[in-house]
Amino acid sequence: MKQIILSALCVLFLGASASAEIMPKTVKMADLSSATDVQAIDPKFLQMGMDQFLSLTPAKYKEVTGKRLGLKNSLALKAAQAKVKHEIKKNDFGGQDPAISKGLYVLLALLGFGWLAMGLLSDWEGSDWIINLVLTIVCLLPGLIHALVKMKDYYRN
Amino acid sequence: MQRTNWFDYFHLAFLIITPIVVLLLPADYFDTGPVLCPSKRFFDIECLGCGMTRAVMHLVHFDFDSAIYYNKLSFIVTPVLGAYWLLWIRKVADKIKNARTAAGD
Numbered sequence: 206m207k208q209i210i211l212s213a214l215c216v217l218f219l220g221a222s223a224s225a226e227i228m229p230k231t232v233k234m235a236d237l238s239s240a241t242d243v244q245a246i247d248p249k250f251l252q253m254g255m256d257q258f259l260s261l262t263p264a265k266y267k268e269v270t271g272k273r274l275g276l277k278n279s280l281a282l283k284a285a286q287a288k289v290k291h292e293i294k295k296n297d298f299g300g301q302d303p304a305i306s307k308g309l310y311v312l313l314a315l316l317g318f319g320w321l322a323m324g325l326l327s328d329w330e331g332s333d334w335i336i337n338l339v340l341t342i343v344c345l346l347p348g349l350i351h352a353l354v355k356m357k358d359y360y361r362n
Numbered sequence: 363m364q365r366t367n368w369f370d371y372f373h374l375a376f377l378i379i380t381p382i383v384v385l386l387l388p389a390d391y392f393d394t395g396p397v398l399c400p401s402k403r404f405f406d407i408e409c410l411g412c413g414m415t416r417a418v419m420h421l422v423h424f425d426f427d428s429a430i431y432y433n434k435l436s437f438i439v440t441p442v443l444g445a446y447w448l449l450w451i452r453k454v455a456d457k458i459k460n461a462r463t464a465a466g467d
Contacts, residue, residue, distance in 0.1 A: 263427035264390060264420075279431040357406050 234258055239288040246274075246281050255293070259286055307360050310352075317345050319352025326359040333358075370461070374454045381422075381447065389423035392416050414439060 234243055234251045243250045243258070247266075250258055261282065263274040274282065304325045305313075313322040320341055324334035333355055341348030392415050401409040417436030421429035429436050 262393070263431050264393075264425070267427075274427050274431075276426060276430050279427045280434065283431050353404050356404075 234289075237289060237292055239285060239292055242281070242285045242288055246278050246285060250285075255289070259289065261286070303359055307356070310356060310359070314349050314352035314356075317341050317348060319348050323352065323355060323359070367461070370454060370458050374451065374458060377447065377451045377454060384419070384422060387419075389420050389425050389428070392419050410435060418443070 234240060234253055234255065237243075240251060250261075253261070263279045263282070266272075266274045266282075305322055310319075310322045310326075313319055318341075320334045320338035323337050327333060337348050337351050337355070340351050397403050399409055399412050401407050402412055411433075413432035414436060417429045417432035417434075418440050420426075420432065421436050421440045433439075
């Protein structure tokens, strides 16, 4: 068992040579297939940046334009945002393939090696993996929960 | 003989003060902050209750657009919650009244 874990760790360290930095590419709203849904609400939304559109709320809309969005358009906005998010996840705009697969990440987290997966994915930068290591040492469960909470930061689909 | 418990008075005060505090707070008070729903947190999937606090907060401030945006079920939950809250206040008030009557106040 010890040998299996050690060899698995060696394979993982070798696999980590490829950087796993996830940098979202700037994508315009007009490039998306859900652009028609967005345009139906307000054509100005197409000129917005992706993050700006995804963080838009009826209150923000009123703040910027001075007009109410309306009940129907509020629902349409929520649906369009969900569609855009789904499309981003599906197409995975920009970014490189993560160093380890999602399944392996979960497996490592379950075995108490979530910190290792996080370290490999973040190229041992940031404090996530240190926090996870401490939580895993304290008790396995907090480390597991932390690893699962942070998983969506490393995988976008 | 049933005696009035101080807890009942605190309970009644809590039930009356809480809606007042909620109305006094700005409508967007809960709009920012960490996501607490495990479904959203672990799997990035919104459950039926996701956004309910924000939606109810906007609805009680008559901001219907934001309420429907955050959670459309808030239009069902808020009246039910309001009615239940009033019943709760009545129940505790009756309990205090009965205890005072029994004590001969």
